Amino acid sequence: MDPALQRVLDAHFPGLHLPAELAALIPRRRLSDGRSVFVQGQRPGAFYAVAAGEVETRFTGADGTVSVLEHVGPPRLFGLAAFAARQPAGYEAIARGRCELLVFGPEAYARLMDEVPGFARALLAEFAARFDGNLRLLQAARHQQAPERFALALAQLARERGRPAADGWLEVAATQQELALLAHLSRQTVNELMQAERVAGRLRLGRGRWWCRLQ
Structure with a gap:
């Protein structure tokens, strides 16, 4: 298993056993500085964990004012609420410097919820x-x-x-x-x-x- 994925599991889903075939459904995505993960108002097609580097989340007001919400580093999750609720994201997420993400797409999410004991409870606790x-x-x-x-x-x-x-x-x-x-x-x-x-x-x-x- 990808060591970064193991760190994410340990941090957010302690004790969870992830079969190799499911781990293979959670790929890495590399981003250069300034690249957008998703934009404000867009419905994310996945949720993410930071494997390396840093992601900045920020909100743009109606007057164009940009407010930085936080800087997300390993092994934290982001984009989870909008993805799970199938709603537009309330903020933008962009890479700050070169970074790598773990991508939890629809298939991985569905199988984690349906096939991995304890995942849904851990997600609810999060x-x-x-x-x-x-x-x-x-x-x-x-x-x-x-x-x-x-x-x-x-x-x-x-x-x-x-x-x-x-x-x-x-x-x-x-x-x-x-x-x-x-x-x-x-x-x-x-x-x-x-x-x-x-x-x-x-x-x-x-x-x-x-x-x-x-x-």
Whole structure:
């Protein structure tokens, strides 16, 4: 099995056994910098996992303003909701630098749902976790102060993207802009809160990533 596919399974569908004939239905797709995976308003013909590199998801408003939603790296999934619901995508996904994707097309999706025990439950858990995280952030945006919204967004990104690092730290590939959008805060406020966490020894900062203590 493709090692990148195994990492995706371990991250999103732990314990799932994928027969070789089904794994063969999930090919790699290579993209050069700036190439579009799908555009906003298009119904995706598959959902994807990042095998290598990075994909930027972004939303274009009615006035033409472009807002970057997040930068998706390995082994994360994207395009899942629009594909499963057979609805137009609410955002555009483009390659940032050279990247490689794993493509879960209609045949692979149907057979995974019908033939692989545990896949549907794991997929439902993935949707539920995303919905719960978004709901908590929406509640926080309406009722909680900046530090609480910041902490919730920080925890959600750590759950979704965290990878164990040395000495009990968790490495999270995410930018301050992504954290600000998720927490409904200004980038300046997020920067101030991150610096306070750094001074307190609870956060380490890097370019496009940060480290927090494992809970």
